[in-house]
Amino acid sequence: MTGSRVMASCPAACCPGAKAAAKLMLGWVALLWLLEVVDVVSGHALDGLGIRPRGARKGPWRARSWVSSVP
Incomplete structure (x- = not known):
């Protein structure tokens, strides 16, 4: 009975x-939020540096097949 209490109170054992992975995920999310705050404060100056589609009219939904849209 004592062993199950110890395991329940300390799942990281x-x-x-798990602790390192949680810290990494929290750090990554914090970095993303920080970048978003900087973007908003700067008047969305970072938006031009983001991912852009190849062409507005050449999306995979308008292609003849999915294969033709693969680079």
Whole structure:
């Protein structure tokens, strides 16, 4: 009974990398939020540096097949 209490109170004991993974994910999300705040404060100056489609009229939904839209 004591062993199950210890395991229930300390779930990281079974997954030693869980803490590091959680820190990495939280850091990544914080970085994304920081970039978004900088973008808004700068008047969306970073929007031009983002991913752009190849062409507005040549999306995969308008292509003859999905294969023709693969680079």
